[in-house]
Amino acid sequence: MQVNKTYVPPGQPGSIVELKKRYGNYIGGKFIPPVKGQYMEDISPTTGKPFTEVAKSTPEDVELALDAAHAAKEKWGEILPLSERAKVLNKIADAIEANEEMLSVAESWENGKPVRETLNVDIPMAVDHFRYFAGAARMLEGTITEVDKDTLAYNIHEPLGVVGQIVPFNFPLMLASWKIAPALAAGNCTVVKPASPTPWSLLKMMEVINDVVPPGVINVVTGPGAEIGKALATSPRIAKIAFTGETVTGRLIMQYAAQNIIPATLELGGKSPNIFFEDVLDKDDDFMRKAVEGFVLYSFNKGEVCTCPSRALIQKSIYDKFMAKALDSIKKIKQGNPLDTNTMIGPQVSAQQIQKISSYVEIGKQEGAQLLAGGERAKMGGELEGGYFFQPTVFKGENNMRIFQEEIFGPVIAVTTFEDEQDAIRIANDTLYGLGAGVWTRDGTRAYRIGRAIKAGRVWINCYHSYPAGAVFGGYKISGVGRETHRMALEHYTQVKSMLVSYSEKPMGFF
Amino acid sequence: MKDVEMAAADNSEQVPSVVATPAALDAIGQLLKSHRKGVVFFQSGGCCDNSAPMCFEEGEMIIGQVDRLIGNVGGCPYYIDFRQYETYRASEIILDVEDGEADGFSLPAGREGKHFITRTKICATNASCNV
Numbered sequence: 255m256q257v258n259k260t261y262v263p264p265g266q267p268g269s270i271v272e273l274k275k276r277y278g279n280y281i282g283g284k285f286i287p288p289v290k291g292q293y294m295e296d297i298s299p300t301t302g303k304p305f306t307e308v309a310k311s312t313p314e315d316v317e318l319a320l321d322a323a324h325a326a327k328e329k330w331g332e333i334l335p336l337s338e339r340a341k342v343l344n345k346i347a348d349a350i351e352a353n354e355e356m357l358s359v360a361e362s363w364e365n366g367k368p369v370r371e372t373l374n375v376d377i378p379m380a381v382d383h384f385r386y387f388a389g390a391a392r393m394l395e396g397t398i399t400e401v402d403k404d405t406l407a408y409n410i411h412e413p414l415g416v417v418g419q420i421v422p423f424n425f426p427l428m429l430a431s432w433k434i435a436p437a438l439a440a441g442n443c444t445v446v447k448p449a450s451p452t453p454w455s456l457l458k459m460m461e462v463i464n465d466v467v468p469p470g471v472i473n474v475v476t477g478p479g480a481e482i483g484k485a486l487a488t489s490p491r492i493a494k495i496a497f498t499g500e501t502v503t504g505r506l507i508m509q510y511a512a513q514n515i516i517p518a519t520l521e522l523g524g525k526s527p528n529i530f531f532e533d534v535l536d537k538d539d540d541f542m543r544k545a546v547e548g549f550v551l552y553s554f555n556k557g558e559v560c561t562c563p564s565r566a567l568i569q570k571s572i573y574d575k576f577m578a579k580a581l582d583s584i585k586k587i588k589q590g591n592p593l594d595t596n597t598m599i600g601p602q603v604s605a606q607q608i609q610k611i612s613s614y615v616e617i618g619k620q621e622g623a624q625l626l627a628g629g630e631r632a633k634m635g636g637e638l639e640g641g642y643f644f645q646p647t648v649f650k651g652e653n654n655m656r657i658f659q660e661e662i663f664g665p666v667i668a669v670t671t672f673e674d675e676q677d678a679i680r681i682a683n684d685t686l687y688g689l690g691a692g693v694w695t696r697d698g699t700r701a702y703r704i705g706r707a708i709k710a711g712r713v714w715i716n717c718y719h720s721y722p723a724g725a726v727f728g729g730y731k732i733s734g735v736g737r738e739t740h741r742m743a744l745e746h747y748t749q750v751k752s753m754l755v756s757y758s759e760k761p762m763g764f765f
Numbered sequence: 766m767k768d769v770e771m772a773a774a775d776n777s778e779q780v781p782s783v784v785a786t787p788a789a790l791d792a793i794g795q796l797l798k799s800h801r802k803g804v805v806f807f808q809s810g811g812c813c814d815n816s817a818p819m820c821f822e823e824g825e826m827i828i829g830q831v832d833r834l835i836g837n838v839g840g841c842p843y844y845i846d847f848r849q850y851e852t853y854r855a856s857e858i859i860l861d862v863e864d865g866e867a868d869g870f871s872l873p874a875g876r877e878g879k880h881f882i883t884r885t886k887i888c889a890t891n892a893s894c895n896v
Contacts, residue, residue, distance in 0.1 A: 450866055480870045501810035501846075502819045502826070503869035509827055523810065606865045606880065610816050613884055617856075620887035656885075659852040660816065686810070686848045732810070732848070 261359045261369060261593040263298070265305065271360045271458070276307035279315055279476060280460040282322035283469025289314040294477070296454050299366035299601040300592055302640030308453045311477035313485035316445065319473035320491045323416040323443035326470025331413035331441035336392055343388035343439060345466035351381045353462045361427055361455045362592045366601040366642065367555050369593050379721065380431035380459075383739070386723035390741035391439035394748070404758035411748040413441030414493035418486040420479075420507075421456070422499045423449035423603050424558040424663075430456050432727075432738050433496050434472060440747035445473045445492070447483050449499075451604045479503070490514050494747065497521070498560070501732060508735075519736025519746050521560065522729060523661045524689030527682040528552075528563035528718065529672075529704065531695040532572045541716075545694045548718045549580045549667075553587055553599050553646045557665035558607070560733075561690030563718055565658055567681055570671040577626070577669070580648075584627055587646050591638060601642040602664060608642045611664035614657055615647060623651030623668070653681045661687070675700065679707045688730030692718045711737075779891050781845065781853035785838035788862040792875030793839030796820070804872065806838065806881075808845040808858070817868040818843075818860055818881045857894040859884040 265273025278287040288309035295304035309315065330339070350357060358372035367376070399407040419433040426448055437444045448456045453476035460474055475482055483503075487495050487510040497507045498521040511518035534545040552563050568576050592600030602608050608631060615629050628647030647666040649657055658668045672678040682691060688710040695701050695716070705713045711728045714720065721727060721739060728737035736746050783806075785793065796804050803823035809816060819826075831847040838860050845853060860881060867873045867880040874881045888894035 478866060480867065480872060484870050500817070500869050502807050506821075506826055506870055604865065606817075606863070606868065606882075609863055609882055613816060613882070617885045617887060620885070621855075654852070656852050656856065660849075686846075 257595055259595045260591065261362075263300075263305070263593060264360055264363050269359070270356050271363070273306055277309065277454060277457045277476075279309045279311060279319065280457060280472070280474040281315070281319045282325070282473065283464065283467070285457075286318075288312065288477075289318070296364065297451075297604070298363055299603050299642045300363065300638060302605070302642065305363070306454060308457065308476040311475050311482050313481065315475050315477070316482060316485040316489065319445040319475045320416060320489060322470035322473050323445055324491065326468060327413070327415050327443045330438075330443055330468060330471050331415070339439070339441065340388040340391050342466060342468070342471075343384045343391070343435065346463045347381045347384035347388070349463045349466055350377065350384070350459065354378065354381070357427065357455065357459060357462065359593060360458045362600070364455050365423065365426060365452050366592050366603055368597045368600050370595050370597070371555060373595075376425060376428045379723075380427045383428075383431040383435045383723050387435035387439035387741075390436075390744060393741060394440070394744050396750075401754070405754065405756050408753040408755065410751045410753060411440070411744070412751050414747060414749055415442060416492055417442050417444050417494040417496065417747065418489065418492040419444050419446045420483050420486065420495070420497045420499065421446060421448050423452040424555060424560070426452040426455045427459055429498055430459070433498075436738070436743040437496075437747050438471060440744045442493075442747055443471050443473075445475060445486055447475055447477070447479075447486055450478055484510075487511070488513065492516065494518070496736070496746070504734070517746065520734045521727075521736070521738065522689075522732060522734045524560050524562070524687045524729070524733050525565055525659065525661050525685045526561050526563050526687070526690035526692070526710065527565045527567050527685070527708070528692035529567045529678050529682060529694065530569065530572070530576060531678075531697070531700065532569040533696045534694050535572045535575055536696060541696065544716070546576070546579045546583055548692060548694055549576075550583050550587070551718050552667040553584070553665045554719050556599050556602055556644070558603060558663050559719070561712065561719070562661075562663070563690070563692050564662060564667055565653070565685075566667055566669040567672050567678055568669060569678075570673055573671050581627055584646050584648065589632055589643060589645070590634065599646060599665060601638075602644055603642070605642055607664065608644060611644050611662055611666060614660070614662045614664070614666060618649045618651065618655070618657040618668070621651065621655045621657065623649040623655055623657055626650055626669070628665070653684055659685065675704060679704060683707075683709050686731060687733045689733035690714065779854045779888070781835045781850060781856050781858065782891065782894060783836040783838055783843045783858040783860060785860040786862070789860040789874070789881060790839045792862050792879065792881065793841055795875035796872060797839075800872070804841050806841060806843040806860070807832075808843070808849060808853070808883075809868070810846050810849060816883050816885075817871065818858070818883050819869060819871045820867070820874070820881055821870070821872065855887050855889075857886040857888055859886060
């Protein structure tokens with residue numbers, strides 16, 4: 255990890271990130287201006303000021319991107335040997351890796367996430383996902399069913415063709431990679447729509463990988479969700495839609511997919527419980543400190559994570575002692591310029607987000623929850639005066655309160671206590687969502703029992719916020735449909751042809 | 766704030782309600798000029814857009830049998846997911862307008878660069894809100 259360094263913002267003298275005044279869409283291997291010539295400002299959440307412009311596209315631009323993808327799909331998915339396809343994915347990984355520092359700074363400046371996170375998590379994970387799927391593509395095997403001695407069914411995975419992928423603002427490059435890598439590995443071409451607050455870093459990534467990706471295989475169109483996201487998701491020219499984001503939008507995506515009879519995979523919200531059993535405090539050791547850190551991880555990426563451990567369940571017998579340690583650790587969180595490698599929490603992604611977080615803090619207070627830390631916008635002063643900073647916030651309350659039931663998507667944790675295992679499971683599962691959960695205990699059999707009892711797609715035992723390729727990620731309940739970060743994602747990007755072959759020369763005898 | 770029509774009159778327990786500020790009513794009026802079919806609101810359900818009031822042209826989103834109508838604002842229905850309905854029982858949603866682009870696939874609040882937001886009043890009883 256780099257220490258004691260503050261990067262120069264993109265485009266300013268001495269910055270490692272080159273910045274243009276405006277960016278077009280990335281279509282067919284080129285940056286091209288939007289058809290109607292409209293652009294929108296891209297605002298840095300650190301200053302609250304615009305730093306560049308991106309295309310404010312219209313449905314015509316989506317059509318151009320689909321044209322390019324369809325023109326590329328046959329060669330990419332059917333002619334190119336699998337080894338060549340895998341080579342491209344590896345080259346993408348290499349190109350991103352060679353520009354890891356530059357992309358980390360770009361991502362940090364546009365999103366507000368601390369550069370120590372982009373340097374150590376977002377960008378390395380993006381690289382690793384392309385490598386993982388380069389390998390996974392070559393492991394994708396069909397099956398053969400021997401119907402009888404002379405009749406074989408060859409079950410073959412074939413690409414879908416052209417897919418649409420909509421990426422959220424919280425991990426713009428990492429989640430784009432989670433989506434693009436399996437789509438390409440399975441032989442598809444894609445049209446990607448980045449989130450409205452964070453369209454630019456993906457365009458920087460396209461600059462970096464432009465030389466190694468065949469034109470039309472990846473296309474990026476920026477613009478408002480209501481227009482561009484909808485135009486992409488409703489298009490009869492896509493064979494599948496993948497979406498990460500908000501639940502109501504997820505419903506709309508499924509509805510659009512239904513109209514075209516295509517599959518949709520969705521990764522939606524969460525209100526993940528993080529459960530701390532009394533034995534975590536049995537010793538004053540590394541494990542205890544790891545557990546306390548596990549609590550404070552609600553502030554990772556300023557809480558803008560679908561799996562944010564935003565509900566902490568602490569066993570009543572250790573509540574006071576554990577919370578004293580946790581609150582002490584929260585006090586030491588360094589908030590500030592995300593480009594400073596010492597910064598632990600940066601600004602929220604947008605003014606809209608700050609408004610919503612503030613609104614939830616008000617709801618918490620009105621509901622009678624006890625405010626133990628934070629609760630207000632953080633006043634930073636200087637160049638950061640206009641930035642969207644919010645103090646790391648802790649509430650104590652009851653699980654039926656709205657701040658325990660709704661996703662705040664900010665650095666706000668809602669804490670409650672439980673008596674025993676049954677109580678912990680009851681509270682943990684009393685939620686609409688089922689994306690993530692954490693269990694902290696020194697007792698392995700208990701960890702297993704609780705882990706199996708929680709209705710969530712990802713249960714972290716004695717760890718949290720780790721998303722390695724190879725570990726399946728996806729939601730239970732209303733948290734989504736489909737799985738990512740594992741080779742099983744290739745199944746979402748392929749269709750299976752069963753070629754039923756008779757090697758017998760005898761007629762059936764019916765006619 | 767008189768533009769409130771309670772969806773379900775149930776005196777035995779509290780029900781969520783919604784009111785609109787003059788700015789929100791004005792924005793709805795503007796939207797209705799360009800969206801002749803009418804518009805509907807749907808309370809967002811988490812992830813990146815959390816408490817956002819999603820606004821769609823009538824017919825854009827299929828309202829399911831289990832979705833709950835919690836009121837009308839400016840003549841437009843306001844719905845919520847039946848699961849969320851339970852946690853919103855003591856909530857009065859105040860629909861308002863702020864600067865900034867709309868979330869997700871939501872329409873802007875009347876004109877571009879404005880979006881709908883919700884503020885919330887938690888009510889001890891329904892009678893204590895809805896004034």
